[in-house]
Amino acid sequence: MSVKFEISFAKSARLSGGLAILLKGTDSELPAGAESADPANVFARAAPVAGFKSKTLSALDIIAPEASPVDRIIVIGAGKARDLAAHDWLRLGGSAAAKIRNVEKVAIFLDAPAIEVGAREAADFALGMLLRAYSFDTYKTKKGDDDDKSRKPVKVTIVTQEAAAAKKLYATSEAVAGGVLLARDLVNEPPNVLGPVEFAAKAKELEKLGVEIEILTEREMRRLGMAALLGVAQGSARPPRLVIMHWKGGKAKDKPVAFIGKGVVFDTGGISIKPAAGMEEMKGDMGGAAAVTGLMHTLAARQAKVNVIGVIGLVENMPDGNAQRPGDIVTSMSGQTIEIINTDAEGRLVLCDALWYTNDRFKPQFMINLATLTGAILVALGNLQAGLFCNDDKLAGELTAAGLVTDERLWRMPLGKDYDKMIDSKFADMKNTGGRHAGSITAAQFLKRFVGETPWAHLDIAGTAMGSVQDEINQSWGSGFGVRLLDQLVRANYES
Ligand code: MN
Ligand code: ZN
Numbered sequence: 393m394s395v396k397f398e399i400s401f402a403k404s405a406r407l408s409g410g411l412a413i414l415l416k417g418t419d420s421e422l423p424a425g426a427e428s429a430d431p432a433n434v435f436a437r438a439a440p441v442a443g444f445k446s447k448t449l450s451a452l453d454i455i456a457p458e459a460s461p462v463d464r465i466i467v468i469g470a471g472k473a474r475d476l477a478a479h480d481w482l483r484l485g486g487s488a489a490a491k492i493r494n495v496e497k498v499a500i501f502l503d504a505p506a507i508e509v510g511a512r513e514a515a516d517f518a519l520g521m522l523l524r525a526y527s528f529d530t531y532k533t534k535k536g537d538d539d540d541k542s543r544k545p546v547k548v549t550i551v552t553q554e555a556a557a558a559k560k561l562y563a564t565s566e567a568v569a570g571g572v573l574l575a576r577d578l579v580n581e582p583p584n585v586l587g588p589v590e591f592a593a594k595a596k597e598l599e600k601l602g603v604e605i606e607i608l609t610e611r612e613m614r615r616l617g618m619a620a621l622l623g624v625a626q627g628s629a630r631p632p633r634l635v636i637m638h639w640k641g642g643k644a645k646d647k648p649v650a651f652i653g654k655g656v657v658f659d660t661g662g663i664s665i666k667p668a669a670g671m672e673e674m675k676g677d678m679g680g681a682a683a684v685t686g687l688m689h690t691l692a693a694r695q696a697k698v699n700v701i702g703v704i705g706l707v708e709n710m711p712d713g714n715a716q717r718p719g720d721i722v723t724s725m726s727g728q729t730i731e732i733i734n735t736d737a738e739g740r741l742v743l744c745d746a747l748w749y750t751n752d753r754f755k756p757q758f759m760i761n762l763a764t765l766t767g768a769i770l771v772a773l774g775n776l777q778a779g780l781f782c783n784d785d786k787l788a789g790e791l792t793a794a795g796l797v798t799d800e801r802l803w804r805m806p807l808g809k810d811y812d813k814m815i816d817s818k819f820a821d822m823k824n825t826g827g828r829h830a831g832s833i834t835a836a837q838f839l840k841r842f843v844g845e846t847p848w849a850h851l852d853i854a855g856t857a858m859g860s861v862q863d864e865i866n867q868s869w870g871s872g873f874g875v876r877l878l879d880q881l882v883r884a885n886y887e888s
Contacts, residue, residue, distance in 0.1 A: 417473025420504035479799035485520025486864030511557035519565035571690030572872035578682035579870025588706035627715025628708035637702035650756035654763035655681025662735030679857030680762035683874030768831030781836035784847035
């Protein structure tokens, strides 16, 4: 599917042709205005014979009767509409979007008389539509049958009594969708197209939204002493970049919040090379950096009232005559030394310098890093939840709550002195892997050694940033996981 939607809101719609979508809960009648699309109430006859019971995300597709001003009517089941959470409205919008084919205009009726369908619900429904409509087909030269027709944007009118307020909130939906889709694009791009330099150029485009961008080159990172990050990059013909994104939406005196992303544009494993099967998926090893970039887009586009730093470390991990070896010892920017045991445990080497730099320079209120860090987190949580590691209970609570609101769920994993010991090294201050057991936790312990006393959380998104379960609002391999989550975290707790 490659459909674009032009969404507007109105108190009523003059129907002539096209598609009408009606939302119906098991605990609600057809929405106000439904009779204009279905004057003969064909729905009442069709529902029993089709076995349609308004269950969540079920749909009844009706060719409109002669008396109707529209050509087709689709009723989407909302289940117990009284209990719908915010992310359920996204899903309803997504499933409606999936039904929209071969039409130029659509009217969507949401207002069920007995249920509070407010501006927020309408805007969330619209956001679900935008997220579902995404498809990454840049490199497909042969388009699908119906693609030509659907390339023109489909005009969608969402009919609600709260039209004016919904329109205002929809600006935020567009900002959120823009960030999620940017993150998906970055993850889906092939690694020959998106190297560190190209990724940095994409981040620089955020200047259009008022984000200040600094890009550090290899030489500048060398001067800062970022030998851990640079050690990962040294086997690649492509130079690394560190991008600092600065959104100044808060008061000048307010300390910033900081988000840090792992951006390994391709991870072969280096000299500790990975097996061939599935290695192509390692183009997504920059999912953390993609989420941070998408988040900065969203916060700037919706003019969030907060000061935000986004830092992404961009490198490629390749085997080469100049590549880092197991046994090498590097000195991180913090001064702490690291023995390289496995060159495939490279993400933490990139992050440790990025975290130290961010903390040292910006003294943020908190740091949250996102990284496709370990396969071990997939063993623990599958593709369904991201691992949360945190040194601060308040921040962990806020993150968990944001996960429940957005349905980008987090599961808190342990940290502790006994786990920390597992990365002590014979030859240096620490080693870059603690072995197979507790692999996600020892990776987190490693990062923790670089954050000082600053409240910090590490989100291991190896299972959720890519290849996650496809659903009503995401059909893409790169999911954009983390953008909605962290936007919600900021919105709920950190805006003045
Ligand atoms: Mn690796
Ligand atoms: Zn990696």
